[in-house]
Amino acid sequence: MYPSELKAVPSVWVTWLAKLMADELQCQWSAWFRSHYTYEKLPSNFDSAQWKARHRELLNQRVTCLEAEGAAIFVEGENWFEVLGRQHSIKVSGKPDLVAILGDDAWVEDCKTGKPKDADLYQVLLYMLLVPLSVERCQGRRLEGRLVYPDSMIDVPAGQVNAEFKAQLRETIATLSNPTQARKVPSFQECRYCDISAEYCLERVESKSTDYGSMHDLF
Numbered sequence: 001m002y003p004s005e006l007k008a009v010p011s012v013w014v015t016w017l018a019k020l021m022a023d024e025l026q027c028q029w030s031a032w033f034r035s036h037y038t039y040e041k042l043p044s045n046f047d048s049a050q051w052k053a054r055h056r057e058l059l060n061q062r063v064t065c066l067e068a069e070g071a072a073i074f075v076e077g078e079n080w081f082e083v084l085g086r087q088h089s090i091k092v093s094g095k096p097d098l099v100a101i102l103g104d105d106a107w108v109e110d111c112k113t114g115k116p117k118d119a120d121l122y123q124v125l126l127y128m129l130l131v132p133l134s135v136e137r138c139q140g141r142r143l144e145g146r147l148v149y150p151d152s153m154i155d156v157p158a159g160q161v162n163a164e165f166k167a168q169l170r171e172t173i174a175t176l177s178n179p180t181q182a183r184k185v186p187s188f189q190e191c192r193y194c195d196i197s198a199e200y201c202l203e204r205v206e207s208k209s210t211d212y213g214s215m216h217d218l219f
């Protein structure tokens with residue numbers, strides 16, 4: 001087995017933070033472990049080629065549309081950022097799909113090929129908060145947000161990056177940056193999508209329980 005190695009500085013991706021903050025990831029330990037260690041990931045059966053093709057098509061449509069409106073467009077790697085906080089030793093990284101600037105207006109868009117999820121909203125809110133802290137062309141700007149789906153778009157007003165959201169982010173960052181391990185919540189529903197093998201996580205649930213207990217008269 002590839003041994004897990006402690007990172008010099010813990011690091012977390014915006015996508016993990018978004019899932020935790022949206023309560024779409026109950027096993028905090030999985031994000032905590034990924035933040036603190038490098039490890040050999042389990043192979044995924046996710047069809048990334050098909051996903052990438054669909055995502056690329058959606059993103060290209062938005063680029064064409066926004067360029068026609070006269071906006072300056074920056075995509076993916078051009079928007080990559082890394083933010084290091086003062087209070088907690090942890091880096092937060094992200095790569096928004098699209099940042100557009102038109103005069104005094106600036107906004108960040110994220111393209112999603114699946115159905116809308118709460119984590120999508122948290123992800124774009126995190127970009128709206130963190131991009132102006134780190135990407136030079138956006139510094140000092142108040143970013144609006146937009147979620148782009150194949151059949152719809154959802155605008156995310158800048159005002160949603162409020163004190164309550166920031167407090168929730170600080171709480172999540174405190175959990176992930178803490179040297180004390182976060183709470184582990186093993187369940188087949190999450191473990192089957194988790195890339196942390198049983199070599200690192202002894203509690204990993206590999207199969208669905210078919211133990212329904214004894215029959216009862218409740219219903």
Ligand code: SF4
Nearest residue numbers: 027030186191194201
């Ligand atoms: S395998 Fe399951 S219990 Fe272990 S870290 Fe992943 S989600 Fe959590």
